[in-house]
Amino acid sequence: DAGVTQSPTHLIKTRGQQVTLRCSPKSGHDTVSWYQQALGQGPQFIFQYYEEEERQRGNFPDRFSGHQFPNYSSELNVNALLLGDSALYLCASSLGADDSPLHFGNGTRLTVT
Amino acid sequence: QKEVEQDPGPLSVPEGAIVSLNCTYSNSAFQYFMWYRQYSRKGPELLMYTYSSGNKEDGRFTAQVDKSSKYISLFIRDSQPSDSATYLCAMKAAGNKLTFGGGTRVLVKP
Numbered sequence: 671d672a673g674v675t676q677s678p679t680h681l682i683k684t685r686g687q688q689v690t691l692r693c694s695p696k697s698g699h700d701t702v703s704w705y706q707q708a709l710g711q712g713p714q715f716i717f718q719y720y721e722e723e724e725r726q727r728g729n730f731p732d733r734f735s736g737h738q739f740p741n742y743s744s745e746l747n748v749n750a751l752l753l754g755d756s757a758l759y760l761c762a763s764s765l766g767a768d769d770s771p772l773h774f775g776n777g778t779r780l781t782v783t
Numbered sequence: 784q785k786e787v788e789q790d791p792g793p794l795s796v797p798e799g800a801i802v803s804l805n806c807t808y809s810n811s812a813f814q815y816f817m818w819y820r821q822y823s824r825k826g827p828e829l830l831m832y833t834y835s836s837g838n839k840e841d842g843r844f845t846a847q848v849d850k851s852s853k854y855i856s857l858f859i860r861d862s863q864p865s866d867s868a869t870y871l872c873a874m875k876a877a878g879n880k881l882t883f884g885g886g887t888r889v890l891v892k893p
Contacts, residue, residue, distance in 0.1 A: 674826070701879065703879060703880075703881075705881075710791075710885075710886075711885055711886070712787075712789075712871055712873075712883030712884050712885045712886050713827070713871075713881070713883050714883075715880045715881060715882070718878075718879055718880065725878075726878060726879070726880050728880065760826055760827070762881075764879055768877065768878055768879060769815065769877070769878075769879070770879075771817070771829055771832045772829070772879065772881060773829060774819075774826035774827045774828070774829075775826050776824070776825050776826040777825075777826050779824075
């Protein structure tokens with residue numbers, strides 16, 4: 671039973687560039703959420719996708735956008751990268767948009783120089 | 784003030800001791816409470832998921848929720864060096880947006 675898979679595992683970008691991160695949910699799950707975890711802090715909610723639509727969004731600027739595909743996989747896009755965007759980006763999947771437990775992938779470590 | 788407060792530690796205990804972790808929160812709308820374990824360079828792993836006040840036990844782990852005090856706890860019995868990790872509390876109201884504490888780093892010494 672495949673868990674949540676994310677790619678790439680590590681990424682180095684330059685300020686001002688754009689980045690796309692990818693996530694495949696756990697088998698049987700249809701909802702994907704994205705979180706940003708800065709070093710030494712807890713994860714912060716970015717947004718959630720269900721039925722290919724953004725259902726909830728946290729306090730992140732419009733530079734952060736996403737997409738969910740018919741096979742439930744998802745992408746996170748970040749435009750005009752800032753040094754402060756350096757973090758571990760975590761994808762979590764669940765069944766349904768509401769109250770089921772979230773299962774996390776191992777994340778993509780993004781470094782912006 | 785953060786919605787969820789968690790002591791960052793580090794918390795160092797000898798092997799076999801009980802590890803006691805806790806979080807406080809301010810949002811009365813939180814209904815679901817979770818504990819995650821996160822090893823270095825890994826994603827959070829779900830340990831416990833609770834809804835109501837009271838205790839929930841799973842193996843060596845016991846989660847407690849006191850909604851009247853806005854306080855949750857996790858106890859790890861017979862701690863092992865493999866329990867050394869960062870422990871994150873998380874909670875949510877309706878929907879699936881989780882609000883996390885900052886995490887407590889735990890070190891279990893052989």
